[in-house]
Amino acid sequence: MKQRIPILMAMLMSAACVLAGNIKDVWLAMPNSVAPYLNSKLRTQLVTFNQTGANPSVTNLVGGETRLDTLTESFMQVRMSDVSTLQLRLLPRAEGDSLVCVVKTVAGPQKRSQVAFYSLDWAPLSIQLPELPLPARPDTMSVDKYNRLISIMEGRMTYASLHAGDDGLTMGYSVIYATQDELKELNGFNKERELVWDGRQFR
Numbered sequence: 001m002k003q004r005i006p007i008l009m010a011m012l013m014s015a016a017c018v019l020a021g022n023i024k025d026v027w028l029a030m031p032n033s034v035a036p037y038l039n040s041k042l043r044t045q046l047v048t049f050n051q052t053g054a055n056p057s058v059t060n061l062v063g064g065e066t067r068l069d070t071l072t073e074s075f076m077q078v079r080m081s082d083v084s085t086l087q088l089r090l091l092p093r094a095e096g097d098s099l100v101c102v103v104k105t106v107a108g109p110q111k112r113s114q115v116a117f118y119s120l121d122w123a124p125l126s127i128q129l130p131e132l133p134l135p136a137r138p139d140t141m142s143v144d145k146y147n148r149l150i151s152i153m154e155g156r157m158t159y160a161s162l163h164a165g166d167d168g169l170t171m172g173y174s175v176i177y178a179t180q181d182e183l184k185e186l187n188g189f190n191k192e193r194e195l196v197w198d199g200r201q202f203r
Contacts, residue, residue: 023076023090026100031122037061037080075164083107087162094199103160110174111159127201132158132171135189149189152182167197
């Protein structure tokens with residue numbers, strides 16, 4: 001019985017760390033299905049390497065390199081592969097606790113993201129992002145040019161990026177099936193949108 005007490009205490013302390021809202025402990029408790037390239041051992045190694053000043057990089061389960069780019073108390077960014085990135089951020093809830101926002105982005109070469117929300121024990125939450133509007137027509141732009149640029153954006157995907165320093169989210173459209181000249185035309189027109197977390201959703 002005495003041997004079981006330290007084990008039980010360690011389990012309770014680990015659970016308390018997660019409930020307290022430390023992104024490192026949330027990351028270590030993360031289900032393998034969220035980041036299939038990594039298992040628990042590899043996730044632990046990334047954090048350990050980062051904290052000891054070693055190169056925070058591991059060989060993932062498919063033989064590629066995964067690197068921990070950023071780790072703070074409430075945010076982390078992991079370069080899963082040459083073309084994919086995983087971001088996690090703790091966000092305060094209006095109810096008084098926290099949740100986890102996960103953004104997975106693949107660039108092949110145009111960016112596309114998936115955004116999901118979880119409780120601290122990794123139960124999925126049904127929180128939706130607002131629909132990203134198409135760019136409005138500037139007063140100085142002709143209707144014909146505006147319609148032409150919008151038609152170029154018919155082939156588009158949505159990407160998102162969590163902020164490392166605050167509870168914001170940047171969203172934008174990446175355009176596929178467009179020539180380099182058309183993409184240049186979209187510069188300054190296809191603008192990103194900054195969203196702010198209000199305790200229940202991004203607005």
